[in-house]
């Protein structure tokens with residue numbers, strides 16, 4: 001089986017972007033970490049885009065192929081109703097969608113305290129660095 005791990009805008013700059021907030025590891029390091037922690041037979045399909053439409057189309061792909069989703073919507077988290085509606089298609093299809101954040105948005109600027117995605121997500125994990133993704137992967141690949 002495959003798990004889609006989707007990353008929104010500016011996360012392609014991980015490693016050099018605000019390392020005090022996001023750490024010095026990049027998306028290739030994240031892919032390697034998740035691939036190493038995935039159970040046998042689970043493929044990690046990790047992607048990043050700065051493009052809202054592309055992210056939305058990847059959520060359609062999750063619905064069409066019945067794939068669980070781990071998504072860091074990045075700044076779209078805070079204002080993209082289009083992304084939220086697409087994410088809702090995933091969870092209303094009965095598929096798991098875990099919202100993850102590297103930092104803890106609640107400990108940062110006020111505009112980051114709102115997530116328009118959380119209410120339709122299966123769950124939310126934030127503030128644990130790359131472990132936010134690792135724990136989400138653990139959840140979606142566990143038999144439950």
Ligand code: DQA
Nearest residue numbers: 072074075101102103105112
């Ligand atoms: C983020 C938090 C968002 O507020 C921010 O816009 C990001 C990254 C995180 O992973 O901590 O780009 O989603």
